[in-house]
Amino acid sequence: MHSEQRTMTPEETRSMFAAHGLKTTHQRLEIFSELTAASDHPCAETVWRRVRERVPTISLDTVYRTLAVLREHGLAARVPMDGDTARFDGDTSPHHHLACECCGRIDDLPISEFDPAVLQASVARWGRVRDAQVVIRGICRHCLESGALEHGRDNVCAEPHTGSASHAR
Numbered sequence: 001m002h003s004e005q006r007t008m009t010p011e012e013t014r015s016m017f018a019a020h021g022l023k024t025t026h027q028r029l030e031i032f033s034e035l036t037a038a039s040d041h042p043c044a045e046t047v048w049r050r051v052r053e054r055v056p057t058i059s060l061d062t063v064y065r066t067l068a069v070l071r072e073h074g075l076a077a078r079v080p081m082d083g084d085t086a087r088f089d090g091d092t093s094p095h096h097h098l099a100c101e102c103c104g105r106i107d108d109l110p111i112s113e114f115d116p117a118v119l120q121a122s123v124a125r126w127g128r129v130r131d132a133q134v135v136i137r138g139i140c141r142h143c144l145e146s147g148a149l150e151h152g153r154d155n156v157c158a159e160p161h162t163g164s165a166s167h168a169r
Contacts (some may be wrong), residue, residue, distance in 0.1 A: 007037060022071040030055050031066045035076055036090030041097070041106040054076055062117045079106055080135055100140035109136065 008016070013032060014024045014169040021029070026081055030051045042050070066072070067088055070076035079087040087106060089097075096109040123129055 027058055028066050041079050041087045041089050043087050056103045099135050099137045101137055102139050102143035105140050
């Protein structure tokens with residue numbers, strides 16, 4: 001969630017699930033809570049590892065199925081990325097993303113900083129748009145300053161760093 005948004009209470013989450021016709025389970029609450037609290041746009045495996053610390057019996061399959069249900073109901077989004085690993089976002093408000101091709105870090109880019117109004121005429125001729133996300137790919141400041149590229153380490157950073165960036169949530 002964006003830092004200016006507050007975390008939902010379990011009761012508010014239950015009410016929201018009910019409004020979407022979703023059954024509330026302990027596992028679903030934990031997965032949703034983890035996803036909405038995460039600022040790193042985690043993959044399903046990362047969500048599973050984090051939730052497993054609190055719910056040791058949770059399966060990876062349950063996490064995948066729950067993320068799919070949350071997406072179907074508009075309560076989570078998949079960040080459009082290259083590669084086989086899906087990354088997820090618990091913030092479904094309109095925004096875009098900055099993605100580091102070295103370490104995999106993904107930061108939110110507020111929609112106000114990227115004005116899609118220029119594309120409106122072309123899109124109107126194309127048809128009706130349900131939603132839009134822009135992913136700006138490049139190398140984050142941390143990777144540039146660490147010399148990862150100069151040492152031939154492009155695309156091999158093991159973990160995204162979560163240091164403060166101007167657009168990080």
